[in-house]
Amino acid sequence: MxxxxxxxxxxxxxxxxxxxxxxxxxxxxxxxxxxxxxxxxxxxxxxxxxxxxxxxxxxxxxxxxxxxxxxxxxxxxxxxxxxxxxxxxxxxxxxxxxxxxxxxxxGDWSYVNLRHARLTKQDLRGVAFYEADLAGANLEKADLRKADLSRANLGQAKLKGADLRGAEVDGINWLNVDVKGVRMDSVQAISFLRCYGAKVE
CATH class of the missing domain: 2.160.20.80 (E3 ubiquitin-protein ligase SopA)
Known part of the structure; x- marks a missing residue:
């Protein structure tokens, strides 16, 4: 060696x-x-x-x-x-x-290009994906708890069964994200609803 x-x-x-x-x-x-x-x-x-x-x-x-x-x-x-x-x-x-x-x-994976990446069932807890491009990525059943997804591009990403609880999701455009089967906490659910124009009090 x-x-x-x-x-x-x-x-x-x-x-x-x-x-x-x-x-x-x-x-x-x-x-x-x-x-x-x-x-x-x-x-x-x-x-x-x-x-x-x-x-x-x-x-x-x-x-x-x-x-x-x-x-x-x-x-x-x-x-x-x-x-x-x-x-x-x-x-x-x-x-x-x-x-x-x-x-x-x-680790810090901010600003990376992971478009269409296959990351199914990955343990991504605590990873920083700030402003990362995850468009079209397969994140089904991925563990993203406490990850930083702030301003990440999740357009057309596959998230079925993914766990987002405790993750930072500020700035995500939920309008083109399929969240069916995604585990969220109450703070993330409010962010999702506000993206669709709901007034949450």
Whole structure:
């Protein structure tokens, strides 16, 4: 196993390197590309990836702990059974990424593009999805208790059986959200009714 500690990389192309099972500790990557790279089972801890390109990369079974992926591209990347533990992934794009079996433990996923993502039955408790684009995402039976969904785009998202109790839902446009079978608390129910013009006293 290759172990990299406290390294700094800028504008480096890792796409043609075999980094399978590599371990990165407190490393920083600025505008690097891992596009179509072999990153199976890599481990990152306390790393920072800023505006990096992971499009088409194979990252299945990778593990990331307290790592930041800021404004990164994950389009069509394979993240099958990957784990993100308390990571900051703000502004990143996961369009058409393979997310089956992914594990997300808390963390900040604000401003991310997760349009049409498959997140069924996921434990997403406490995750920050502030202004995230979840349009068309499949969140059926997902546990979103105490998550921050403020101003998130949930248009056409599938939420049947999802649990939203205790989640922040300010600014959600409920007019194009199907809430059938969704578990809500009283505060969220009031927000929903007010979106439809009801006067709740």
């Amino acid at each position: 290759n172990v990299f500690t406290d390294e700094h990389y800028e504008l480096v192309d890792f796409g043609d390197r075999d980094l399978k099972e590599a371990q990165f500790i407190r490393c920083t990557f600025e505008r690097c590309t891992f596009a179509s790279g072999s990153l199976e089972e890599i481990e990152t801890s306390g790393c920072r990836f800023n505006s990096c390109d992971f499009r088409g990369a194979v990252m299945n079974a990778s593990t990331h702990t307290e790592t930041a992926f800021l404004n990164c591209q994950f389009g069509e990347a394979n993240l099958f059974v990957a784990k993100f533990d308390r990571c900051k992934v703000t502004g990143s794009d996961f369009v058409k990424a393979q997310l089956d079996g992914i594990t997300i433990v808390q």
